[in-house]
Amino acid sequence: MPHLTKLSLALLLAGAASVHAAETADRPLPARQAEIDAIVKEISPQRIQAYVHKLVGFGTRHTMSDTASETHGIGAARRWIKAEMERCGAGRLEVRFDGHLHPVDNRIDKPTEIVNVVATLPGTQAASKDRYYVVSGHYDSRVTDVMNTTADAPGANDDASGTAAVIEMACVMARHQFDASLVFMTVAAEEQGLYGSGDFAKKAKANRMNIAGMLNNDIIGSSHDEKGKLDNGRVRLFAEGVPPLREAPSPELRTLLVTGGENDSITRQLARHVKETGERYVPGFKVDIIYRRDRYLRGGDHSPFLDAGYAAVRFTEPAEDFRHQHQDLRVENGVKIGDYPEFVDPDYVAQVARVNAASLASLALAPAAPQEVKVKTAALDNGTDLVWKANAEPDLAGYRVVWRETTSPLWQGSRFVGNATSARIDMSKDNLVYGVQAVDKDGNVSPATYPLPMR
CATH class of the missing domain: 3.40.630.10 (Zn peptidases)
Known part of the structure; x- marks a missing residue:
């Protein structure tokens, strides 16, 4: 794979879940950095x-x-x-x-x-x-x-x-x-x-x-x-x-x-x-x-x-x-x-x-791991609505939602959702574990933050 630079360098189509139109259907790869x-x-x-x-x-x-x-x-x-x-x-x-x-x-x-x-x-x-x-x-x-x-x-x-x-x-x-x-x-x-x-x-x-x-x-x-x-x-x-x-x-x-x-x-x-x-x-x-x-x-x-x-x-x-x-x-x-x-x-x-x-x-x-990550729980719903506080880094590109089955030790799926502070994933919070990562313009990715419930 050729060396990738900036966010556009690392976008691949990810088809595991649907998100709202305000979010991108692409996600950045965790690009190898030359440094x-x-x-x-x-x-x-x-x-x-x-x-x-x-x-x-x-x-x-x-x-x-x-x-x-x-x-x-x-x-x-x-x-x-x-x-x-x-x-x-x-x-x-x-x-x-x-x-x-x-x-x-x-x-x-x-x-x-x-x-x-x-x-x-x-x-x-x-x-x-x-x-x-x-x-x-x-x-x-x-x-x-x-x-x-x-x-x-x-x-x-x-x-x-x-x-x-x-x-x-x-x-x-x-x-x-x-x-x-x-x-x-x-x-x-x-x-x-x-x-x-x-x-x-x-x-x-x-x-x-x-x-x-x-x-x-x-x-x-x-x-x-x-x-x-x-x-x-x-x-x-x-x-x-x-x-x-x-x-x-x-x-x-x-x-x-x-x-x-x-x-x-x-x-x-x-x-x-x-x-x-x-x-x-x-x-x-x-x-x-x-x-x-x-x-x-x-x-x-x-x-x-x-x-x-x-x-x-x-x-x-x-x-x-x-x-x-x-x-x-x-x-x-x-x-x-x-x-x-x-x-x-x-x-x-x-x-x-x-x-x-x-x-x-x-x-x-990489940017810091996102703060104040929450799952909205006010309404019964088979989807997952996530919100978080915006990062302060000037080179921030956006955020990536990751998920895995409850029995899996490692992340199995991901979706880049752009430079937003919320995302909806049309998969149930009952069946999966979620996290949110911050991504910079060079493709550096933070550790994930586990969402707590927001009522």
Whole structure:
């Protein structure tokens, strides 16, 4: 298919449903963007491998390890990460330390400074620059005893792999411009209790920071399972539906459940967008959405963002080999145990980074997801009448209504309805799940917004 530009580039006849005459019968394809293709192509396995080895070279990156040495411990690691992103960001990345003093806790035996390295690429569109997308990996490491601060803890896969991917994305994407802002973050104290990401998410919520999506990369380095079987063509993407409730559900959550929208949380919408975008720009690589917050009863740095009310997902390799995770370095029965860099596949990490980068670029180039999307329910009707609030972006082309059967995980049909704030689809709201997406003039598409009832 030739490269498509502007809205007229991407119109195809869609015949699945009828709409009123005020709407167009055509819909824009989610066009491949040359800039996103370029970003994906620029991701380098060789640089990723070099970053992993550099991080391993600090000996241990335990949260409570040495901070004074220039060559060993977590202090040296975070200073190197900051310097590397400053170097490759060429003045376009705003790089800073973001820290707090954490008190004694279950896994912290002395007051400890927890320091994240945060690199922000400011958006260039006035209407979008205060909308943020965050991508993270954690740079701390551990061995079997989570309180052992001195033993060598290479942490090559857990999580130098995710940290290397974030650094590589920051360096590549800093050479490009986006409407919305991107935050490339490497966090500390994941192994001690998600304290680095937790502090950032807490402050973001308090400051009403508009984080429209958060992608966490943790243990994305191995393309083999524990039996040695190669599985380098897919990645797991963990996406929570209804959050765990500690109290009575909010009116919004109650409405989501009452209307059968438990599979349409903002996180599930983000996951659908990531899967669609990632698989489009990284051919032959599959994104498997897992309907859980994280692996069974486990957690990661996206969790505090979920708790703060943000959409957040986690990338993890298909099958973890626990001999190379949270282990003292040793040899047992001729088998090497420990999280060594030799067990990390840089080509696989690069594929996961490409999915991340394509998704982030698509999200940051697209308009925001529509707000105040409603389904009119005042009258009994076998059609579906949708309304929403107009977006503010100057390059907005219009909106697309998407739908699927209630048992389908992914969108099955769509209709571009023009630059309007309402649409009628002559298919029943009883039988289908709907969403509304915003589309810009270059064909960039936002995640969908689930409609709530309007009486």
